[in-house]
Amino acid sequence: MRKSRLSALAAALLSAMALAGCAAGTDVSQEATAPTSGSSAAAEPGAPTFSGDTRTPDGRTLFTTCWGDGETTVVYLHGLIMPQDGANWAHAPELQERLAGEVTYCEYERANVGKSSSVDGPIPIEQTVADLDAVLTEVQPDGPVVLVGGSFGGVVAVTYAGTHPDAVDGVVLLDPSLPGSNALEEAMLPPEWRLAADAWNESGEKIDVFAADTVALAALDRIPQIPGTVFVTEEIELPPVAGDDFLAAIRAQQQDLADRFSPGQLITVDAPHAMISVVPDEIAEAILQVVDAAG
Numbered sequence: 306m307r308k309s310r311l312s313a314l315a316a317a318l319l320s321a322m323a324l325a326g327c328a329a330g331t332d333v334s335q336e337a338t339a340p341t342s343g344s345s346a347a348a349e350p351g352a353p354t355f356s357g358d359t360r361t362p363d364g365r366t367l368f369t370t371c372w373g374d375g376e377t378t379v380v381y382l383h384g385l386i387m388p389q390d391g392a393n394w395a396h397a398p399e400l401q402e403r404l405a406g407e408v409t410y411c412e413y414e415r416a417n418v419g420k421s422s423s424v425d426g427p428i429p430i431e432q433t434v435a436d437l438d439a440v441l442t443e444v445q446p447d448g449p450v451v452l453v454g455g456s457f458g459g460v461v462a463v464t465y466a467g468t469h470p471d472a473v474d475g476v477v478l479l480d481p482s483l484p485g486s487n488a489l490e491e492a493m494l495p496p497e498w499r500l501a502a503d504a505w506n507e508s509g510e511k512i513d514v515f516a517a518d519t520v521a522l523a524a525l526d527r528i529p530q531i532p533g534t535v536f537v538t539e540e541i542e543l544p545p546v547a548g549d550d551f552l553a554a555i556r557a558q559q560q561d562l563a564d565r566f567s568p569g570q571l572i573t574v575d576a577p578h579a580m581i582s583v584v585p586d587e588i589a590e591a592i593l594q595v596v597d598a599a600g
Contacts, residue, residue: 359443368420369413373405378446382458392419399585426511449474449599467524475599476533484521532598533566
């Protein structure tokens with residue numbers, strides 16, 4: 306049986322993808338108990354200012370939590386969740402603790418994660434982007450919106466920014482999945498190490514990650530003139546069949562992504578793919594810098 310890239314690299318890459326920006330620790334989704342519908346009443350210090358279900362136009366629900374009441378709304382987009390992962394992997398308490406006093410900080414669990422509705426796959430990235438739009442409609446930001454995407458959450462952020470250019474004012478990406486990866490792998494890796502078209506079936510979320518690459522790549526050319534910061538790791542775990550030219554191509558993709566923003570910044574950190582728990586202060590500072598630039 307041919308080994309797809311999702312199978313071959315699940316332990317080394319895509320399991321780590323689910324971790325991007327998702328720190329092990331408290332399951333935030335269990336702390337923020339949702340009422341039958343979203344509520345935004347005055348909260349005690351440190352308590353959510355909104356906790357409940359965002360309803361999509363087709364009637365599904367996405368569990369959403371916000372803290373703080375700043376003018377700018379920062380929305381965290383978690384990495385790809387694998388079948389063995391808990392809902393706590395969809396949350397970044399380190400960011401919530403550092404940002405809620407400065408902005409309105411929101412997180413939500415995508416379809417097939419935690420308390421959100423279950424959906425049959427494959428889920429097109431267009432539906433995932435529409436779900437993000439429903440969350441923003443629910444939380445009703447009065448000021449600028451900054452998206453923070455970890456790993457595959459970066460694909461969601463880039464695609465949303467390119468398809469909803471008037472709704473995003475800044476982006477921060479944490480070792481994001483890179484639009485254009487399918488073509489790069491086809492050119493430089495043997496078939497058994499490439500992402501397979503049916504890779505969605507091996508993830509917990511059931512998002513069509515293969516087709517999402519094409520959509521995100523097209524969205525890159527439509528990203529508005531907004532500030533953006535891209536974090537990448539000093540070390541990249543590569544397939545054993547990859548050479549130095551493949552690494553150089555990835556680095557070029559990372560720089561190109563950062564250059565799509567205005568101003569754009571590429572920050573290299575000594576941290577693993579799941580970097581929030583390792584460099585939370587650096588990430589929070591970069592987010593606030595984008596918030597200031599977006600304002």
